[in-house]
Amino acid sequence: MMTAAAPVLPVRTPRHGQTRQLLVDTAMRLFRDGGYEKTTMRAIALAAGVSVGNAYYYFGSKDELVREFYGQLQAEHLARCLPLLREGQSLGEHLRAILGAGLDVLGPYHGFGPVFVSAAMGTSVPAGAPARQASVELFREAVRRSRPLPPLAVRASLPDLLSLLHRGITLYWAYDSSPRQERTRRLIANGVPLVAKLVVLARLPVVRKIIEETAGLIRGEKA
Structure with missing residues (x-):
């Protein structure tokens, strides 16, 4: 036969x-x-x-094409950001650099921003996907180079939390119809100082507990 x-x-x-x-x-x-x-x-x-x-x-599928392209944009984002993360700068300065560069890299593709969110960042994308891991590693480097260093109790959890913040900013950007997505840029400008203050307040037990519980939820998502 x-x-x-x-x-x-x-x-x-x-x-x-x-x-x-x-x-x-x-x-x-x-x-x-x-x-x-x-x-x-x-x-x-x-x-x-x-x-x-x-x-x-x-x-x-087309979604796989988008995920491949998004991974390339993440690599470009990483290359732009690393020279901006300098020893001695504050965490707030690092966050502004990373989030602002993210908008600059994504900017030319805003016309199908929601597609990025769905295909490259949706719930069907594994938590351990290379693009997500690259984002966490970028924020890990930002935390490591920041001065003063964030409180030790939350230092290990911060990269995951900041990566989640970045995903939220990207979601907001995808549906922002303002010219050059100025609303998203204002959100970054006004939100980063609040995040930096919250990190400082993590020395307080009640704030530290909230951060630890949030980080635990993210780790559960990765499991």
């Missing part, structure tokens, strides 16, 4: 990475020009000069 032939898969060569990136770049252009909902995987493959089967080999 004859057995079915195994499917022929693309060989992983340097061209493999080039094709993958071509699909991402083409998808983002089509999303900007025609909208996310109206753009199909077939249209992306056609515009990229790739067969539909090959496109699905690299990415199983």
